[in-house]
Amino acid sequence: MNTGVKIFLFVLAILAFYSYVGQMVPQKITYPPETAELAADMTTEELAVAGAEIVAGKGTCLGCHTIGSSDASLRFPDLGNIGAVAGSRIDGMSEIEYLAESLYDPDSYIVDRFLPGMPAIGKPPIGLTDDEILAVMAYLQSLGGTSTVTLATTHSFTGQGASGSDGAGATPSGGAAVALGAGLDGPGVFAAFLCGTCHTIDKPDRLVGPSLFDVGSRLSKAEIYEAVMDPDATLAEGYPGGVMPATLGASGFFQKVSPEEIRALVDYLASHTGE
Amino acid sequence: MKDLRLIKDYRQKPLPALLPVAIAILVTAFIAALVALPAAAIPQDAVANPEYRAFPVIGSRVAIWVVAQLHLMFAAFVLAVPMFAVIIEIIGMVTKDKRYDALAHEFTKLLSVSFSLTATLGALMVVMLVVLYPGVTQYMVSIFSWSFFPYILLFFLEAVFLYSYYYGWGKFSPKVHLSLGIALNIVGTAIMFIANAWLTFMNTPNGISETGALLSMADAMNNFIWMPINIHRMIANVAFGGSIAAAYGAYKYLGAKTQEEKAHYDWMGYVGNFISISALLPLPFAGYWLGKEIYAYSQSLGITLMGGTFSWLFIIQAVLIGNLFLAANYYLWVSMERIEGAERFRKFIKYLLASIAITYLVWATPHSLVATVEEARKMGGAHHPMLGVLGVMSAKNTAVNILILTTYISFLLYRRGNKEPTVSWVKAGNFAQLAIFIGAVAIVIFLGIFGYFVEAKVRIALSVPQVAVVLFTMISVTIIDIYLYRGARSRGKIKWGEMPARAQYVLFFIAVTFAWTMGLMGYVRAGMRQHWHVFGVMADTSPDAFTPTLGFASNVISVTVLIFFSFIAVVFWLTGLAGKKDWEPKEGALIPDGEHADEEVVR
Amino acid sequence: MNILVILAVVVVMFGLRFLKPNALAWAAIWWIGVYLVFRYGVDPPMPTSILGMFMFIISLVLVAYVTAANDRIREVADTLIAFFVNPEYKVALGLTLVLLPLLVAFQVYSGMSGQPQAPLLARTIHPPPPGSISYQGKQIDLLTVHNPFRGLEQSDPTVFEAHVAGGRAVYYQNCVYCHGDNMEGDGFFAHGFNPIPANFQDPTTIAMLQESYLFWRIAKGAPGLPSESTPWLSAMPAWETFLSEEEIWEVILFIYDYTEQRPRVSEEVH
Incomplete structure (x- = not known):
């Protein structure tokens, strides 16, 4: 064999060997950290993806709403088909305007069979920014329909969102977007995790869950503690199981709340004896 | 020397016309770079929103990666050869041995084509930077503004000195010629220092404000790892260049027809390898200094490098360096077979080999092991109680120091091969040498073990006395x-x-391993920035911002090295052309008298 | 260390000196001897990935030894050629030709027929720390933060002891269940976890790290690990919700004090 060819094959063999060694060590790709910021040039599709994250996370929407559930006992409208029906809910109101209204001013139109109870998303405690709400709208449109919203989209509520349009502008008292160990007091925890959406505390009315107006006289502190941390352990008569664990779980309550905060919440609830 | 006849026969062929072309391309590229970038652009904009263009099929990152690495390899070779050519020339002048002068000249023969290739690849890289990474280029230009001009100017000087050094061989008085060589080295080193400032700035930026605007170009140049990289590269270049020169010797040896040619190229290969390994010995020390400065700049960067994503890369590096040392020793042992009288030292080889084996094993032992759940349970964690001890710095420092000493002993035995000392104090001399060796090994090992019992700050400092002892x-x-x-x-x-x-x-194995090691270390130098162009200042927002797997990087490096050696094969071939006889028509072919005469005239 | 195995191998190796086998047999015996020491002489056994790498290096070294001298190469070549062409080795040759493929087949079989196992995971045990963390809403710069009680060791040993005792209480109330009485990562719950809890007695864990690093790991636990150390299955809680800042610093004091380790001191930046 020609010397040149031999050398070439030899070099090739060495390179193959080193490549092999390279394959033998652990293989891992490191991706740059995800940035939650909404870039101005995001496409509608990217916006919808970001919106889905906000819906599940900061927006805490899934604490009440379901996506694609046909359960007859739903407490709040299912969003599985919202993209298809948003444009025809109110005569003369466009899809975008309807979605914006239902996020910024939820009580102005209540879907049949449901009760009012949704907080304005653009205001504290949830306090999404205008841009974040646009992302949520893009996602909602994609549920059963086609997204058209971009960050350049405007509607009659533009400018009414929480301040700070850089996407990171969660207000300090910020809803369920509380950071780990924010050190809240009892009423703070009650507000932050939106307990009031399902429970009344200052009047004996029933909402989705039992009123907590007189909880301090009905239950001991230990029982309240159990009812918060493991809601299905003892169910109040007439209420279905599974609702509260799912709702609280979705809001990240069990991960985010600290022992001190739970203690404060229990004390706060125990002080409500119905008088 | 008999083999002189052979090498005196070089003929000065006209230089491949590549050089002027290359320089023209380079200058055009730089002008294009400076013109293409709007002068009024504000650097902050570039920092926030770098723009990119995609390279087809392989992507921008791999494209620029391969081209930059090829450029660096040729540059390393072109910078290294003049360094040892001048040293060999000096040895020739001092010893009056013409053989050395001829060897130095033969080494420089490899330069001219390589220099053109370096410049061409450099120009290609600049064009690619401007086209593919305009945002990054613009930012770098805003920081290093006028420093690009002396770089070009020095490039011209490099060309002038390089060609006058090569073509002026034997045409000037030795002193003038030597000064040309020294000037060539100074210019080459200056070029490398400037370019190093640009790239080290991307690792450990300095001299800029929080928004990335330039405060002081002097500080930006003299950043944390600029000097360590300068020194590390200078030594590594010599080691790499020596190995390529040795590979040239090997290539010619394997193709040699006569005994004289064989003798000459055997010697050339030996000298190249000697240079290469001598430079390899201090290289780990320079590397530790570099690592220390990286830690000093940012612990986060340091841990990414040594303990995080890239820790397994250093296990690959250990395999490469272990192979280099093993191969270097092996070459010396095989060489001793052709020295009459060296067979008395053969019995030591197995002990040297045992020492290499143990140190190689220690160096390649990872700290956290890849283990199944079962195995990890038995070990009580990811750290093996015995092997884990070998995975830390103290053990590795000790291992590499002993590896260096072992290689040195191989050199010593080779040197003694056919010699029998005649001085009266032979016993005392040998005893003193042995005592120094035993003492040194004892101290190195003691410091290594001692390192386990002291806090990290002291432990890191212990590597200094270890190195000093060696x-x-x-x-x-x-x-x-x-x-x-x-x-x-x-x-x-x-x-x-x-x-x-x-x-x-x-x-050849040593040359390829060196090239691969360079590729790997080049990758980690650039890769440790992870998703940053300029670490902590300018984020990489391109689709290539992720850090690929080591397997992928290995494949890219292998391909790069293959391309490099294909180019080198061309360089060897072109260099060999100069020594060939002129083309003549075959004897006995019927050539009309008239045409023959014409040909003579043409010639 | 399994002394018996090592001793047996050493005795056999010593015996080799008198038997004077040819170079090929010599290399083969050495390879097997070293393999036996690595495989059975080390306790706990080393992972197969490392064993493979070690044996590869040993093979390389033995090849280098055999081929470093011309006469040794000749000897090996002659042996091999004789083995293939001499009629007297016919039976042995036949056996080799049959057994070698069988051996490979067995290797493949045993590799495929074993119990299903979780894939090998190489985790980054000590990922680079972030520059700063937020502790209960307070920013803590990990590059500059120091243990507030460390200085007391020199200036006021009694108070220092009191803080160490405080750390002891924290440790036994919270950490001991996983990290164990002796801090070897072998507490009651340790056996339920993969990876098992960190072993602080190992000189290559806490002794290599600064106290600020431990603070970060304790405060943020597994949820706070950066993406590059995934896949991370650690069960370490984020203690910032349970312990105060002082308690974390105290327990760090106690961990170092109990294991007689010293924290890594941050280097002077020059």
Whole structure:
């Protein structure tokens, strides 16, 4: 064999060997950290993806709403088909305007069979920014329909969102977007995790869950503690199981709340004896 | 020397017209770069929103990666060869041995084509930067503004000195010629220093405000790892260049027809390898300094490098360096086969080999092991109680120091091969050398073990006395050896040209391993920034911002090295052309008288 | 260390000196001897990935030894050629030709027929720390933060002891269940976890790290690990919700004090 060819094959063999060694060590790709910021040039599709994250996370929407559930006992409208029906809910109101209204001013139109109870998303405690709400709208449109919203989209509520349009502008008292160990007091925890959406505390009315107006006289502190941390352990008569664990779980309550905060919440609830 | 006849026969062929072309391209590229970038652009904009263009099929990152690495490899070679050519020339002047002068000249023969290739690849890289990474380029230009001009100017000077050094061989008085060589080296080193400032700035940015605007160009240049990289590259270049020169010797040896040619190229391969390994010995120390500065700049960067994503890369590096040392020793042992009288040292080889094996094992032992759940349970964690101890710095420092000493002993035995000392104090001299060795090994091991019992700050500092002891040993033993073997009796001769072919392949192995190591270290130098262009200042927002797997990186490096050696094959071939006889029509072919005469005229 | 195995191998190796086998047999015996020491002489056994790498290096070294001298190469070549062409080795040759493929087949079989195992995971045990963390809403710069009680060791040993005792209480109330009585990562719950809890007695864990690093790991636990150390299955809680800042610093004091380790001191930046 020609010397040149031999050398070439030899070099090739060495390179193959080193490549092999390279394959033998652990293989891992490191991706740059995800940035939650909404870039101005995001496409509608990217916006919808970001919106889905906000819906599940900061927006805490899934604490009440379901996506694609046909359960007859739903407490709040299912969003599985919202993209298809948003444009025809109110005569003369466009899809975008309807979605914006239902996020910024939820009580102005209540879907049949449901009760009012949704907080304005653009205001504290949830306090999404205008841009974040646009992302949520893009996602909602994609549920059963086609997204058209971009960050350049405007509607009659533009400018009414929480301040700070850089996407990171969660207000300090910020809803369920509380950071780990924010050190809240009892009423703070009650507000932050939106307990009031399902429970009344200052009047004996029933909402989705039992009123907590007189909880301090009905239950001991230990029982309240159990009812918060493991809601299905003892169910109040007439209420279905599974609702509260799912709702609280979705809001990240069990991960985010600290022992001190739970203690404060229990004390706060125990002080409500119905008088 | 008999083989002189052979190498005196070089003919000065006209230079491949690549050089002017290359320089023209380079200058055009720079002008294009500076013109294409709007002068009024504000750097902050570029920092926030770098723009990118995509390279087809392989992507921008891999494209620029391969081209930059090729450029660096050729640049390393072009910078290294003049360094040892000048040193060999000086040795030739001092010893009056014409052989050295001829060898230095032969080494520089490899330069002209390589220089053109370096410039062309550099120009290609600049064009690619401007086209593919305009945002990054614009930012870098805003920081290093006018420093690009002296770079170009020095490039012209480099060309002038390089060609006058090469073509002026034997045309000037030796002193003038030597000064040309020294000037060539100074210019080359300056070029490298400037370019190093740009790239080290991307690792450890300095001299800028929080928004990335320039505060002081001097600080930006003199950033944390600029000097360590300068020194590290300078030494590594010599090691790399020496190995390529040795590979050239091996290539010519394998193709040699006559015994004289074989003897000459055997010797050339040996000298190239000697240069390469001598430079390899201090390289780990320079590397530790570099690592220390990276830690000093940012612990986060340091842990990414040594403990995080890239920790396994250093296990690959250990395999490469272990192979290099093993191959270098092996070459010396095989070489001793052709020295009459060296067979007395053969019995030591297995002990040297055992020492290499143990240190190689220690160096390649990872700290956290890849283990199944079952195995990890038995070990009580990811750290093996015994092997884990070998995975830390103290053990590795000790191992590499002993590895260096072992290689040095191989050199010493080779040197003594056919010599029999005649001085009266032979026993005392040998005893002193042995005592120094034993003392050095004992101290190195003691410091290594001691390192486990002290806090990290002291432990890191311990590497300094370890290195000092090893350097002291090498220097003092060499001095004793020189006097010990002064006027030594010869037991036989060195049979140059009787090397088995496998030893020549080992030279190729060393060259390829060096090139691959360079590729790997180049990758980690650039890769440790992870998703940053300029670490902590300018984020990489391109689709290539992720850090690929080591397997992928290995494949890219292998392909790059293959391209490099294909180019090198062209360089060897072109260089060989100069020594070939002129083309002549075949004897006996019927050539009409008239045409023949025409040809003579043309010639 | 399994002394018996090592001793047996050493005795056999010593015996080799008198038997004077040819180079090929010599290399083969050495390879097997070293393999036996690595495989059975080390306790706990080393992972197969490392064993493979070690044996590869040993093979390389033995090849280098055999081929470093011309006469040794000849000897090996002659042996091999004789083995293939001499009629007297016919039976042995036949056996080799049959057994070698069988051996490979067995290797493949045993590799495929074993119990299903979780894939090998190489985790980054000590990922680079972030520059700063937020502790209960307070920013803590990990590059500059120091243990507030460390200085007391020199200036006021009694108070220092009191803080160490405080750390002891924290440790035994919270950490001991996983990290164990002796801090060897072998507490009651340790056996339920993969990876098992960190072993602080190992000189290559906490002794290599600064106290600020431990603070970060304790405060943020597994949820706070950066993406690059995934896949991370650690069960370490984020203690910032349960312990105060002082308690974390105290327990760090206690961990170092109990294991007689010293924290890594941050280097002077020059």
